[in-house]
Amino acid sequence: MIDPPMGNARAPLRAWFGLAVLMLPVLLAAMELSVLYFGMPNIESALHPSAAAEIWIIDIYGFCLAALLVTMGNLGDRIGRRGILLAGATVFGLASVLAASAPNSGILITARAFLGIGSAMLLPASLALISNLFSDSRSRSIAVGIWTAFFAGGAAAGPVIGGTLLYEFWWGSVFLINVPVVLILLVAAPFLLPEYREPYPGPLDIVSVGLFAAAVLPLIFALKRTAAEGLDPTTAGAALLGLGMLGGFIRRQRRLPTPLLDLSLFRRRKFAIAIAAASVGALSWSGLSYLTCTYRQSVLGCDVLDAALLGIPMAATVFASAVAGVRIGSRLGSTCTILLALGAAALGNLVLLATSADAGLTWFVAGSTIAGSGYGILFSFVSEAAVSAVPIYEAGAAAGISETSLELSSGIGISLLGSLASALFRRGGDFAPTLSETLERADGDATIIHSARTAFVSGMHIATLVGVGAVVATAVAIWVLTKKAGR
Template sequence: MMEQTSATPRAGRREWLGLAVIALACVLYVMDLTVLHLAVPALSADLQPSSTQLLWIIDVYGFMVAGSLITMGSLGDRIGRRRLLLIGAAAFGVTSLLAAFSTSAEMLVVARALLGVSGATLAPSTLSLIRSMFHDPRQRSTAIGIWITSFSAGAAIGPVLGGLVLEFFWWGAVFLLNVPVMVALLVLGPRLLPEYRDPHAGRPDLPSAALSLAAMLALVYGLKRVAQDGVTTTALVAALVGLGLGVVFVRRQHRLADPLIDLSLFRIPGFSAALATYGIGIFVVFGGFLFIPQYLQLVLGMPPLEAGLWTLPWALSFIVGSNATPILARRIDPAWLIGGGLVLATFGFAVLLGIEAGSGLPLIVLGSIAFSLGMSPAFTLTNDLIMGSAPPERAGAAAGVSETAAELGGALGIAMLGSIGVAAYRRGVDDALPSTLSVDQADAAQGTLGGALEVGAQLPTTAGESLVTAAEAAFTTGLHLGALIAAASSLALAGFVLARGRVGVLTEEPEPVDEAVT
């Protein structure tokens, strides 16, 4: 890491308090991705959505976040990163109220979509504000470690806190958790957070913003359909449309005098290498962790809350690793620290290969701790390198691109490894299906492990136990394949990082101190 120079100003109490405020906002951003899953049974009974409406209620938030990140990151550079964050916080609070008191499925879909658009302001605004608040490289590394921690904390406490709220209140109360935090951000933000905008930025290009949104919506929707239904015509068409619109978007940026994204960012070696490492790292973690919650509930028979508690070790490991990384980075070259962490993650994924149907909880805990600790340096330092290598006036756009890479990496990991797991499951279950099953029962048993468990409970004891045993073994095989691919990907990524680090690509270069523009 770059050594501190006497000319580099250091952050004080105000900046660290401001970091605490924006970290809390990021906790809620992640919670909204997961907390609704617990409320699905209650809202289904109340609003009675169709199956298609229910899918959109669950998924539209993530779709709109993914589609809006690039636009919001670039918009923050133009109108002011603090201003955009406060506008987004106000919108997030209002739309949370709209979601909480929705009286129909259609109203809730719209509210969740608006939550996604407003939520897309949070990640790029907060990350680019860190770039403005913490000029000292060591302090910035620590701040980004805390920023990464906030996402892990949101993923860890979301299901637990949501479960507690649902014990005493109606389903809409899970959205009310957002309101007091957003009010606090609106009150404290102007006092604790600096403003920064690019004084030479032009107006946002609205056609580029529309192309970006449409491309990401189509691509992420296609990947999501692959994860749910396998490779279908609908999924392929959606993904191809998304890629085509993405090509049109890129070509338009080349022609514009003031593009939505400055494509010259990708010609900065450190930026491109760190961005690729971050996106692939997200792919590895999402894909590798995909089967574990289902295994805990469906194979080991844990209730949702207990299964959620057993996922805490990996979340806590990310928190520990993210905060330890800046300290280790003072003594270890970033490339070696990231590469060594990825080797540890490879070991963690390899541990999961020892899981057997009906057993393996200690291996899940050990493996998840290992790969969480191992991936932490990659997530913390790549974001640090991305923000450090981008010009100060393009920090918002860089943050938007970084988070978009993460969204795509996660969607691709779930789609690819999910479809491989589904294929392995179906192949393993086919030979164990009793000939007496109806077409609907056979489809249910072949579709998911949960379906096989329901069908098995309806069969005579011997036939039911045989089907359940075969289904659990097939699901475990899918878990093994996912872990194997994640391990191989992690090891290959370690080789890439170490190779790029050997030629100095993943080493920060001194950058000029950027002054806040108000």
Template sequence: MPSMQSTPDRRARAQDWLGLVVLAFAVLLIAVDGTVLDLALPFISADLAPTSNQLLWIIDVYSFVLAGLLITMGTLGDRIGRRRLLLIGAAGFGIASIIAAFSVSPEMLIAARVLQGVSGATLMPATLGLIRTIFTDSRQRIMAIGVWGAMAGGGAAAGPLVGGWLLEHFWWGSVFLINIPVMLVLIALGPLVIPESKDPNPGKFDLVSSALSLAALVPLVFAIKETATHGFDTVNAVAAAIGIAAGIAFVRRQRTLESPMIDLRLFAKPAFSTAVFTNFLSVFALAGVLFFGAQYLQLVLGNSPLQAGLLLLPGTVSSIVTSLIAAYLVRIWSPGTVLGTGLAVAAVGAALLIGLRADGGPGLFIAGFVLVGAGAGAALTLTSDLVVSAVEPERAGAASAVSETAYELGIALGVAILGTVVMSYFRRGLDVSGLDPVQALSAQETLGGSVAVARTLPSRAAELLSESADAAFVSGMHAAAVATSVVMAATSIAVFVRLRGNTTHA
């Protein structure tokens, strides 16, 4: 069986590129699994009859567990071997998918989603860490990371489309069973084409640090997601406080350990800290635009879920293309120049969304989303490469986990913060003067709620409520677009300044 520790730079062989294909498909399926469930929820509700809280846990528990365990699993892979952890995770993910597909109760499905989250947390940092050790030539490595990033972005976008097709032809469990063939191929070919890699002197694995990282991230992600869905309350405040306190304890502990789970000195390196921060903010913008964009296309413009998914495809394709093109551009310009320019393009794309109208077509949104997607795609490739290049190959798993955690937090906060901005404008601008208190409360809850209330009203009252809801929601989108554009522009300037002179791949 091939093995690899720290080796000098060498050109990748055919076996290495075949290994990349196997790793890329693993990432593709994990990304698909994060979004494929959305369209299946009505069918799951009809079959398993979960309560509203159980339904939320079916959706969210995967991301809670995934985010909470990324750092632990990244560090564990550095110690026991990234390929070994990858294969264990693939087997676990396959088993969890089978359990999920044939679940007969909400509790069984929730348990399966927990196991999927645990397994997914082993796969993501392991794949990026293995790419760092397999592709030691810097130009080949960034191309390999570009493929990895394209698969991650493409999978997330393909989820609803794949799910829609499967649900038209099969039962809801089929959205989980698509994982099985790829996981079987990964388990069969992984030992043959992926070399083992790990830290030869990893030090002691610190269980306390692992527990603290879990105690920090799970409550934080929970508080963020719940606040975005139901608003800020005492439970969310307590969860956030627990997460912050555990996070502070985690950081303090890392400073005292001889072999810390995360070497905090890495954040003193401009390339590493800027890359992590930029990764967080770029996916923050992308997730926020997707959140309100999907609602705009469906509930304001009246497209079906499948039509909305197709209208989002150009932005997804631009993200995939720029993930790959960025690997070539850094041969001409410095990473800071390419990354800063990509973020500036994303800022322009977000600014275009300020021109959206309730009575307009989808063209302007598509144009803006294409530019935002292009910037986010380039950012994912370049920030991932900067992160893993900042550490020795032996520590690539832990560094990858930091980047992946920033990515997951960016998604959660993008939806929470930008979603809150949109909904605050929506609730202030919605005219509910003609509704009774119960109807008004339902209409102000979400844009979908106002649509549901309008269906129960006489035609003229329904028309007035729909017009008010669409106008209020679009005004909220304008505010979120301004905020997104400002954040992307400021991040672009910070990248140009902090990465000035960084010519790693030029």
């Protein structure tokens, strides 16, 4: 049975309660992206993972999420958006319990993979259901802005919440906190959310599902390995495999009557520009967030709670600007708003260049807050573009595309910018692979400690400049293309 879209000229109160329920999975999935930024030292002490296992503990969540978002968005359109939302919540809750009780790194990696699968089921369905809850464009735009605010704000608040929990409890608490939220979602969703499935769905092409995953995973692996170790036969082979699979995937989508990924969406200028701008913004933001977590703890010497609290201004700004983003766009126009947002992101990152090994608290707060205002607006634009660019029965698939672009870009940002900063740090002296290891081995030697911190900050500054360059180049390209289109 398919319920009709809820809402009329003015959205009923039940729709807003439904939106409140949808914010629960969005917040959980977003927090999971960054909640371990402060948690790895605790996990290292408890589980003693290898260097390779540490990387997979962090990365496997984003890999599984990015590889399955498009598929799960399409699947939700076909079998029911509320149904796949509830199934995803169940997977996410069980995986959270498994992660919190993991006795070794292998079990933790497995649990993080299932968290990614659960999130891939939750995110597209939650965004697509907004189209069913709100039929009028004004209410829908407000709802999308709130959805984006919780997604972007949740990712920004992940380190804050994780750091606060780690200060009081053991490392498993950052996963166990998900369980009561999931239980509330499972109880409330059947009463407040409508079910919706596409009335005349085409078959879900399993070959396309496999091709997409086989393209995404090798390409991310190749990017990470190239940034960390340079180009070698293994990296080249993975890149060629990913590109070949991607080419096969694109060719297949062009031939299918009901493709897994509707490439025609990218011919819509607003959608394409929003995806491009938000993707580059996500790359810059994830690199900034990852590196500044290390900066606060290992350079400024903050404990985990103080380091977490310093992230509150940025998280609050991201949340507020995401809520206001759609309204700003309606007043200034999409192109001007996106350029303004990219400019704020670039400016905030440039302010961070004033940080040093000896001081920089004020510069960090100021720079991250300015950048956060730009990132929030960007992410609200890509979500609004995804929902408004397609008919209601394709909203899940479009949401999957937009979220995939953000997740892939976030993973690439951490991989490339984080690896670049680490490589430059190691070249700064006879240091251990990471700054925290170097400080432990320094045994209180002030000269080594200051030299290592200075080397890390130098690497962070260069990586930040690379991110700024990508943001500025994207802004220039959008401005030029828009000018040409207007002629």
